[in-house]
Ligand SMILES: NC(=O)C1=CN([C@@H]2O[C@H](COP(=O)(O)OP(=O)(O)OC[C@H]3O[C@@H](n4cnc5c(N)ncnc54)[C@H](OP(=O)(O)O)[C@@H]3O)[C@@H](O)[C@H]2O)C=CC1
């Protein structure tokens with residue numbers, strides 16, 4: 001009987017490591033700028049009641065991390081017993097298109113998204129980062145707190161959430177964890193959370209504006225991670241006063257029309273900064289990484305997890321469908 005190799009979330013978790021995830025994500029972002037990546041704007045299906053289905057196919061042409069894959073993501077924000085966002089990647093043989101494995105990708109999505117923000121922060125604001133502010137307290141908020149405090153020397157990480165109790169629970173968990181030297185605190189307002197922040201992450205996808213220009217430090221770096229059909233968590237005035245970077249042009253043209261409509265001209269892709277084909281702003285200014293998430297980041301992660309899984313479990317038959 002045919003059997004399918006399924007690498008589940010527990011196994012993926014065992015194989016994830018921040019330094020490797022950062023490296024693989026940075027290379028995938030660079031590959032986009034070097035035209036070694038194929039990915040269209042993804043398909044987003046509106047399932048009503050705020051539920052969304054994302055289909056993200058891509059091919060990354062790279063000796064170490066190259067892969068052909070397609071991630072399917074469901075986002076059901078009202079889920080309580082299950083995560084609101086769940087994902088799986090179908091990994092295929094690059095040369096033939098034959099199925100290789102299905103890889104659980106809920107953790108992969110969280111890790112690579114936070115790693116992409118870390119890469120953007122490295123290229124746009126890798127200096128004197130003392131205060132990190134996070135808007136939201138869901139899966140992305142938590143993983144960004146963990147990832148960014150791993151890569152940068154923050155003294156304080158502040159969290160604001162619509163439901164304040166959830167923010168308090170998250171910071172208690174992060175403080176108890178003791179893995180990071182920094183202090184995690186919950187804030188009662190967005191304004192007090194972002195005041196003096198050097199780096200900021202927005203993770204809500206909210207339709208309403210949460211962030212105002214006058215609350216922000218003049219050279220704050222913002223990783224804008226929230227994605228929804230009508231995401232407006234950052235005020236237009238903030239975008240107009242900022243240098244805005246994206247992860248890929250195809251996605252930006254399709255999903256960021258509301259920013260193009262108000263005259264925002266994206267400075268380029270994070271991969272262009274990595275390649276050196278564009279430079280970060282020379283003057284002090286607010287920078288925004290408008291993160292949509294890329295299929296080729298998932299392809300690279302799927303390749304990494306598959307290779308580690310095969311190597312560490314002595315799988316001799318790499319065929320997946322036997
Ligand atoms: N850029 C990328 O690559 C990726 C982006 N995303 C996006 O990141 C966002 C967060 O995902 P995830 O953490 O998994 O989701 P969760 O459901 O775990 O968390 C959602 C968070 O957003 C808050 N929120 C929702 N609606 C509002 C609102 N109207 N006003 C204020 N806060 C609100 C929730 O607050 P409360 O606790 O009060 O409900 C909660 O803190 C989503 O928009 C998702 O689409 C996800 C994966 C990858």
Ligand SMILES: O=C(O)C1=NCCCC1
Pocket residue numbers: 054073075109227292293294
């Ligand atoms: O890149 C991703 O993966 C996602 N981005 C936006 C929200 C759903 C998943």
